[in-house]
Amino acid sequence: MKCRRCRGPAVIEVRRHNAGFCRDCFLHHCREQVRKTIEDFDMLQPGDRVLIAVSGGKDSLALWDILRDLGHDVDGLYLGLGIDDYSDESGNYARAYADARGAKLVKVDLPTDLGFDIPTGSRVARRAPCSACGLSKRHLFNQAAVDNGYDVVATGHNLDDEAAVLFGNVLRWSTDYLGRQLPVLPAGNGFVRKVKPLVRLGERETAAYCVLAGIDYQVEECPMAAGNRHLGYKDALNAIEDQSPGSKHAFYFGFLEKASPLFTPEAAREQENLQRCAQCGTPTTGEVCAFCRLAERARR
Amino acid sequence: MKIVLRNPRRELDMAGPMRVHALLERLEINREAVLVIRGDTLVTGDAQLSDDDEVEIRPVVSGGVA
Ligand code: SF4
Ligand SMILES: [Zn+2]
Ligand SMILES: [Zn+2]
Numbered sequence: 001m002k003c004r005r006c007r008g009p010a011v012i013e014v015r016r017h018n019a020g021f022c023r024d025c026f027l028h029h030c031r032e033q034v035r036k037t038i039e040d041f042d043m044l045q046p047g048d049r050v051l052i053a054v055s056g057g058k059d060s061l062a063l064w065d066i067l068r069d070l071g072h073d074v075d076g077l078y079l080g081l082g083i084d085d086y087s088d089e090s091g092n093y094a095r096a097y098a099d100a101r102g103a104k105l106v107k108v109d110l111p112t113d114l115g116f117d118i119p120t121g122s123r124v125a126r127r128a129p130c131s132a133c134g135l136s137k138r139h140l141f142n143q144a145a146v147d148n149g150y151d152v153v154a155t156g157h158n159l160d161d162e163a164a165v166l167f168g169n170v171l172r173w174s175t176d177y178l179g180r181q182l183p184v185l186p187a188g189n190g191f192v193r194k195v196k197p198l199v200r201l202g203e204r205e206t207a208a209y210c211v212l213a214g215i216d217y218q219v220e221e222c223p224m225a226a227g228n229r230h231l232g233y234k235d236a237l238n239a240i241e242d243q244s245p246g247s248k249h250a251f252y253f254g255f256l257e258k259a260s261p262l263f264t265p266e267a268a269r270e271q272e273n274l275q276r277c278a279q280c281g282t283p284t285t286g287e288v289c290a291f292c293r294l295a296e297r298a299r300r
Numbered sequence: 301m302k303i304v305l306r307n308p309r310r311e312l313d314m315a316g317p318m319r320v321h322a323l324l325e326r327l328e329i330n331r332e333a334v335l336v337i338r339g340d341t342l343v344t345g346d347a348q349l350s351d352d353d354e355v356e357i358r359p360v361v362s363g364g365v366a
Binding site: 242 | 306332334335347359
């Protein structure tokens with residue numbers, strides 16, 4: 001197989017684009033996809049200070065590397081989740097990347113800084129681990145960005161993540177979630193802007209980016225992910241993709257273009273009714289926000 | 301050929317030569333869900349693996365969506 005761009009020998013095939021790429025042209029392809037995403041969705045403005053949620057996995061490290069290459073002002077925030085060896089190890093990958101590239105990495109550790117870990121939080125709040133984890137991440141990343149003067153939080157959600165979440169939201173017709181499933185959520189009401197610049201790249205591409213760019217990342221899975229229903233959705237979507245390359249892209253981008261506007265007004269109305277959390281000031285529907293309630297019960 | 305699989309890590313021995321897509325088909329692995337790594341680079345589905353090659357089949361599907 002030959003590289004589509006330079007006709008040299010290819011090292012990776014991307015069937016969705018009906019193309020093979022050599023190393024250099026593939027790295028270029030990934031940067032271009034991200035540049036186009038940022039431009040199309042108006043994600044970043046010149047001078048924006050960007051805080052990226054770094055987990056030590058392939059997506060966030062690829063995102064960090066690409067945003068740096070594209071010349072954005074971006075620092076990393078690593079959140080220690082207190083999930084046994086998995087968390088220690090993921091933190092090491094994040095640290096190693098930052099040290100090797102001279103990038104700035106801030107670390108917040110849930111057990112030491114907030115007094116609880118995800119397994120405990122999930123148990124006491126009777127939430128699935130990924131739900132307790134997601135809630136904590138969203139809260140703490142926003143908080144860190146607000147406290148330290150960042151304009152934007154960028155996350156490594158890729159096309160596969162977004163297609164799997166969309167699949168789940170459509171299966172249940174969760175119209176409130178559908179109304180907020182956007183690659184950019186504007187700032188306002190105590191939240192900084194949130195962007196997902198990797199939505200044009202599949203996770204096979206972000207992993208390939210890391211391998212070819214010489215970035216070591218955590219290949220092992222989080223032990224709490226087992227049984228997560230999104231894994232089942234991803235399997236199903238990959239089975240479809242194998243038969244019909246481009247399906248995931250068509251599903252997600254078709255949704256953004258044709259269906260998302262049907263659901264956004266309802267979600268926007270809900271946002272307007274938010275008040276401030278009595279404990280931390282974050283916008284919430286109740287008196288105390290879900291994160292503060294979780295943290296309080298987990299610390300007991 | 302020595303085949304290294306991950307999550308959990310385990311090793312297989314298979315007779316080469318064989319093309320990468322034939323290997324994945326034999327192991328019933330969806331090519332959309334993995335990368336095949338030989339040395340410090342990736343190989344495409346049409347690449348021929350020889351009997352003394354060592355390759356890693358690395359899953360790329362992450363579980364958590366948060
Ligand atoms: S798999 Fe779930 S619990 Fe583990 S890090 Fe991801 S979101 Fe958190
Ligand atoms: Zn090339
Ligand atoms: Zn709160």
